Amino acid sequence: MxxxxxxxxxxxxxxxxxxxxxxxxxxxxxxxxxxxxxxxxxxxxxxxxxAGKEELLRRAVSRALDGLFGILEETGAIQGRAIVRVEYVTRRTVEVLTAELPYVTLLLRVRGNTRTERWALERRREFDQRVSELLKAAVAEGDLRADVDIRLATRLLFGMVNSLVEWYRPQPGGSPEAEQLADTVVRLAFEGMRAA
Amino acid sequence: MxxxxxxxxxxxxxxxxxxxxxxxxxxxxxxxxxxxxxxxxxxxxxxxxxAGKEELLRRAVSRALDGLFGILEETGAIQGRAIVRVEYVTRRTVEVLTAELPYVTLLLRVRGNTRTERWALERRREFDQRVSELLKAAVAEGDLRADVDIRLATRLLFGMVNSLVEWYRPQPGGSPEAEQLADTVVRLAFEGMRAA
Structure with a gap:
């Protein structure tokens, strides 16, 4: 027992x-x-x-989604040139991922078998779409390269950012601090790995 | 029946x-x-x-691993400046991922509960390590930025590349051709998203 x-x-x-x-x-x-x-x-x-496990799932992914959508309401995501806003959103997304790690991990693993899962997938796509629009605006303003398909760039950007949930662990023992991590992701995503 | x-x-x-x-x-x-x-x-x-399902797993991940390690034996991965070699390896990794999609997908999802899974994880780490050494050599030659931790850069690069298995589907209907995809990944990873 x-x-x-x-x-x-x-x-x-x-x-x-x-x-x-x-x-x-x-x-x-x-x-x-x-x-x-x-x-x-x-x-x-x-x-x-x-009421059951689906309510727990809904609460959990809501917490992750509220964190992510909250970013889009922040001043840094609203004011200024699109390139500055999209870099801000990328940085803050990394910060939300690390701060809400288990919740975002769950969100990213949702598969779509239940109504709540399908709703979560729909909201995720909506967030990606909002970031994709920012990228498009930054291309239009001449700050982001125009020779890359925006949809593909969005996917690769989120591929890089979301991969954090696979290996980032906030415990001591080697993982870089969340802020330094956010800096590095933004630098690599926007400036690339090549020396200037 | x-x-x-x-x-x-x-x-x-x-x-x-x-x-x-x-x-x-x-x-x-x-x-x-x-x-x-x-x-x-x-x-x-x-x-x-x-002999059983573990043998099937071993054959499947071997196929993915043979594809990946095969890249490191190719002339493009052996001759020339490290930056050229690491770009070559990145491009070919994308090509192997798309060509061997189900096999690499399985490899990337292996968890480590059995001996074969632990062996596969070990080999994956070895491949990442080899790429990491190439990146380090390119930094030493002054071609890659020195202000980013190599271990972190390797993880983010593979995060971007490996995310392909989540959405790339070779069927018709919108997915970019494998070669164009490899070009875009290399461009974004090394040059970044910003306009030159």
Whole structure:
């Protein structure tokens, strides 16, 4: 028998546990039984907090999406030349990724089998689209190279940025600080690896 | 009852089926039963060709790894300044990714639960390490910027390149040709997105 823990969870702290399990087992591969074991409380205690695992997924990816869309409302993303704004958004995206790592990791692994997953994919595409428009504006202003397809450039930019979730770990032991990391990503993405 | 197909497989054609199933369900989530159903032949027919699913995994990731390590033996990767060699290797890596898409996809998703998976991860790290050394040589020759950590630059470069497996599909309907794609990746990675 597992020792049942007294249920001192809030929806917020329960979310932390759920996101960890979702990232370990995949959302599809996670049952309420797995969540109950990981949290150390009964399934009925979990149902006291949330309607089910899909609600936990919705809360988790909402947190990631709110972080990302929040960037687009910041002054740095709204004022100035498009190139400055797109560099700002890239930098802040890296910062949100590192600050909300488990939530963004889950968002990036969503596959689309449930309504919530399809909604999350739709919102992700919307964010990519907003960044793509900024890139297009920067090309129009002559600051970004015009010889590269914008859709492809957007994909490669996000490919580079999103790959962080595969290896960035905030614990000590070698990972660069989040701010320095954001600097490097912006420098490589916009200036390239070649010496000036 | 499923209609059993006459076993006309070779180890090679069976591999094509296995890789598709591994990529759809994950290697861990694939049983011999799943493979038997997908191939339309009995489990004992499969065992006639291979010792089990781990052998299929080994053959599949070997194909991807042989493609990648083969690049490092090509003249373009051996002769000339390091910057030219590293651009060559980047371009050819994109070409191998697109040509061997299901095999490289599987390689990039390997997790390390079995001996074969750990061996594959080890070989992947070795390839990354070889590219990292080329980048280091190019910095030493003054052609790549010295203000970026090489380990981080390697990770970001592979983050960009490897992201192709998530969206590149060779079928008609919009995906850029493999060669043009390789050009764009090299241009963005080395020259950056900014207009010259």
């Amino acid at each position: 597992t020792t049942a823990k007294r249920d001192t969870y809030t929806p917020e702290t329960l979310l932390t546990v759920a996101v960890r399990v979702f990232n370990e087992r995949g959302y599809d591969g996670t049952s309420m039984e797995h969540l109950s074991k990981a949290a150390g409380i009964s399934k009925s205690s979990i149902y006291h907090h949330v | 499923t209609t059993a197909k006459r076993d006309t497989y070779t180890p090679e054609t069976l591999l094509t089926v296995a890789v598709r199933v591994f990529n759809e369900r994950g290697y861990d989530g694939t049983s011999m039963e799943h493979l038997s159903k997908a191939a339309g032949i009995s489990k004992s027919s499969i065992y006639h060709h291979v």
